[in-house]
Amino acid sequence: MKKRVEMMVKSVEEIALDTFEMTLENAFIAKAAVPGQFLHLLVDGHTLRRPISIANIDSNRGTVTILFKWIGDGTKRLASCQAGMNVSAIGPAGNGFIYDASMNTVLLVGGGIGIPPLYYLGKELRQYGVQVKSFLGFQTDKHIFYEEKFREIGKTYIVTDDGSYGFRGFATDVLDNIGDFDHYFSCGPIPMLQSVTNKLGKYSGSISLEERLGCGVGACLACVIPAGSEGGYRKICSDGPVFAADEVML
Template identity: 60%
Template sequence: MKKRHEMKVLSVETIAKETVEMKLYQPEVSQQTVPGQFLHLLVPGFTLRRPISIAKVDRQEGTVTILFKIVGGGTKALAAYQPGMTVDALGPNGNGFSIDDVSEGGRVLLIGGGIGIPPIYHLAKRLSEKNVELVAVLGFQSKDYVFYEEAFKKIAETYVVTNDGSYGHQGFVTHVFPEVGAFDQYFSCGPLPMLRAVTTELQDSKGKVSLEERMGCGVGACMACVLPTVDNSYKKICSDGPVFSAQEVIL
């Protein structure tokens, strides 16, 4: 069982349509977290905890920044938290992105869609410390939902894509792949249809994907988030993942 923490809320800000950034103070969690992991938050009045991706970590400050979209009563209640309040959290949970095989001086493609972008940003920050050339492709529904563009531009060649063309390129993240050029490997996080399209388009490339599917228990007990693999077995997104080799799982 993952360790339970009381995390102090330092700030809460709406940074795009229905998109909230929350900065939390908990030094132990900030030291342990790797890109791709998540926190499992308890919201009073709701039975199931909410799995929320980690977008930033500052180990010196002892802070962890999470990002989430308001999609129901639980996340709406979480968005109403005020600085000074505390959040009951389990974590950091799951297996994150391994970057041990990323060589210094290499070129890496990062692909994020919607609320799958926060863990990709956390990963980008870590990779930027390794002197790696980064290319980021970020997909959103429309202009109103765009966030973190300027933050990515500071560390990566960045493409923004919107479904309706209201900002950046029109279409899906895969539509700009021809402009990206060669890369050594890719990392992606986003909704399942996007990940299917990405892995199909980049089937000959080395890659890792992070799934943001809804979870039940979040600790591998309830079997609500199983995923088939190429060797005819199953993996649990919450505990075996959420990060997998693109060649390992069947999306």
């Protein structure tokens, strides 16, 4: 169940090039959110809210961590928030990842700002005793974040577009000889998700779509995407952002 709430800013920090980590406090969101869901944040001076995936939760402290890139005026204003300020949010919004303790090994495949929700998911999977292997793609070494955090939950492969750190290429370029696994979870730009689903098509998988949303509640139809074999359309904000890999047409 999502609500419109006020969240108090606890901290804002630039953790990589143009990438910011913000910690917000709200006991309801911290208790109710699951991996894969997002917050729909209202930024001063803007009519439309900004959808930002949840990267971590501390239910004991009642805090929620999000990561976002500075790509325009809206995110610039968000990055300039100071501790103690309040931010209006609707959340936890959307449907999250589906997983359970029967999984032995899973793959996390993320690109850029699609990586944060996979961290929260990976942490939860480890609590179930699931083995986690992460494949993370960044533009350059200056854009890398959360490397050590991912290494704490499992084997992690870092890939950069220019080869300035780790492997050269894209996250999907290192998905060869990965051994047996039960399921893959992926989040990132559409071209990356297309590559992941093509390469891992014979396996069970879930994908989370990044999309600029309008209303965020399924009313405006600005974020529809064609469904797979069943036909029709799916709304990313309310039916997703997480879908079975074969549920939608990328």
